[in-house]
Amino acid sequence: MGNEIWRRFHGDLIADVVATWPSAYKVVISDARLGIIRELPKVYARLEAAKAAADEGVRRRFSHKCRMDSCDGWLLWSV
Numbered sequence: 001m002g003n004e005i006w007r008r009f010h011g012d013l014i015a016d017v018v019a020t021w022p023s024a025y026k027v028v029i030s031d032a033r034l035g036i037i038r039e040l041p042k043v044y045a046r047l048e049a050a051k052a053a054a055d056e057g058v059r060r061r062f063s064h065k066c067r068m069d070s071c072d073g074w075l076l077w078s079v
Contacts, residue, residue, distance in 0.1 A: 015054035025050035
């Protein structure tokens with residue numbers, strides 16, 4: 001399960017939720033254009049809570065406002 005990543009694209013911004021072990025998720029947000037990557041310090045027990053924190057992190061860190069034409073849904077991104 002450690003290779004399971006949920007990813008949401010917000011244009012050039014990316015929100016990732018990484019399963020670190022069963023029922024533990026960390027959040028990584030990034031700006032692909034600028035090469036900025038930030039891992040949020042909190043570990044989440046619920047996937048949906050981690051996804052919400054990832055979206056909030058993108059909004060706060062990069063002053064992003066979601067729009068239908070630039071933000072996709074969550075995808076299971078296997079590595």
